[in-house]
Amino acid sequence: MATKRSLHLLLPLLGSACTSAVPVLESRPARPAPPSGGTEALVWRSADPVSVVPAGAEGARPLFHYDKSLRVGRGSWLLVGPGGLATVAFADGSFVSASGECALEILGPGEGGPGEGGGEGEPSGVLFRTSSARRLTVGLKGESRAGLPGGALAEGDGAKFVTRSVEGGPVKGGKVRVESRGPVPIRIRVGGETVVLDGARSIDLPSGGIPGKTGP
Numbered sequence: 001m002a003t004k005r006s007l008h009l010l011l012p013l014l015g016s017a018c019t020s021a022v023p024v025l026e027s028r029p030a031r032p033a034p035p036s037g038g039t040e041a042l043v044w045r046s047a048d049p050v051s052v053v054p055a056g057a058e059g060a061r062p063l064f065h066y067d068k069s070l071r072v073g074r075g076s077w078l079l080v081g082p083g084g085l086a087t088v089a090f091a092d093g094s095f096v097s098a099s100g101e102c103a104l105e106i107l108g109p110g111e112g113g114p115g116e117g118g119g120e121g122e123p124s125g126v127l128f129r130t131s132s133a134r135r136l137t138v139g140l141k142g143e144s145r146a147g148l149p150g151g152a153l154a155e156g157d158g159a160k161f162v163t164r165s166v167e168g169g170p171v172k173g174g175k176v177r178v179e180s181r182g183p184v185p186i187r188i189r190v191g192g193e194t195v196v197l198d199g200a201r202s203i204d205l206p207s208g209g210i211p212g213k214t215g216p
Contacts, residue, residue, distance in 0.1 A: 049081035093141040100134030135164040152190035
């Protein structure tokens with residue numbers, strides 16, 4: 001009887017001890033929140049090798065599994081090597097993911113287009129321009145534009161598309177294939193003309209790189 005009475009007295013104490021002694025761990029977010037405004041962007045590394053050359057810096061800063069994100073400003077460069085994967089998130093909700101070899105200059109909304117200074121009469125809202133890229137996955141918001149290898153501009157609020165190098169890879173003389181990946185049409189401006197892609201359509205563009213913009 002004494003043993004049963006002792007157990008009845010101990011059970012409430014054990015229950016309160018269990019609930020109070022076990023700590024509750026908060027889940028860690030997968031990645032930091034993207035910038036809330038301006039031309040700042042968030043670079044997120046998913047697979048090596050990925051490096052960033054911040055604007056004004058002389059050398060590249062590698063990103064590692066323990067230090068995989070970096071906020072950067074206009075004029076920074078994203079460099080991705082073979083097998084690498086990185087994403088750039090912009091303040092307006094747009095993004096670009098680079099898979100494989102890539103050299104991409106980060107501009108941010110409100111700036112000029114590829115090879116241009118952003119002056120009067122020149123394109124604005126260009127998020128980035130690319131001198132070379134193995135594969136890009138792009139999502140655009142609002143009036144933002146994407147600068148593709150060769151100097152073409154892609155735009156479309158809510159547009160999603162993939163670009164990948166064909167015929168020898170991202171080298172001079174090759175081509176870039178742009179493939180629509182959503183219901184929103186993509187407007188591609190190249191050589192004074194505008195091409196509209198919708199549905200599952202694609203188009204091949206020359207990939208000569210941007211003159212004078214081969215890397216940082």
